[in-house]
Amino acid sequence: MPQILNCSEHANDDDVHYLTTLLLYHLVERCGGQLQFSVQDVQQMRERLSRKMVQIQLGNDVRLRIIDRVPELQ
Numbered sequence: 635m636p637q638i639l640n641c642s643e644h645a646n647d648d649d650v651h652y653l654t655t656l657l658l659y660h661l662v663e664r665c666g667g668q669l670q671f672s673v674q675d676v677q678q679m680r681e682r683l684s685r686k687m688v689q690i691q692l693g694n695d696v697r698l699r700i701i702d703r704v705p706e707l708q
Contacts, residue, residue, distance in 0.1 A: 650690050657698050 645653070662669050671679075683700070691697040 645692050653692070653696060654688065654690065654698065657696065 685703055686700050687703050689697075689699045689701050691699075
C-alpha cells in the first residue's frame with residue numbers, strides 16, 4: 635500500500651511524488667532554509683508514519699495532510 639494517497643483527478647502518482655518533494659523544499663525555505671533533526675527523530679517519525687498516510691489534494695491550492703490509515707488499509 636503506498637504511503638501517499640492521491641486524491642486528485644488532475645495528477646498521476648509521479649506528479650504527486652514530485653509535488654511532495656517541492657512542498658518539502660518550500661517548507662524548508664519558509665523555515666529559514668534549514669531543518670534539523672536527529673536519527674532518533676527519524677526513527678520515531680517512521681514509527682508514527684507507519685500508521686498514517688500522506689494525503690495530497692490538488693486544485694487551486696495544493697493540500698498535503700497526514701492522516702490516520704483506515705483499518706482496512708493497514
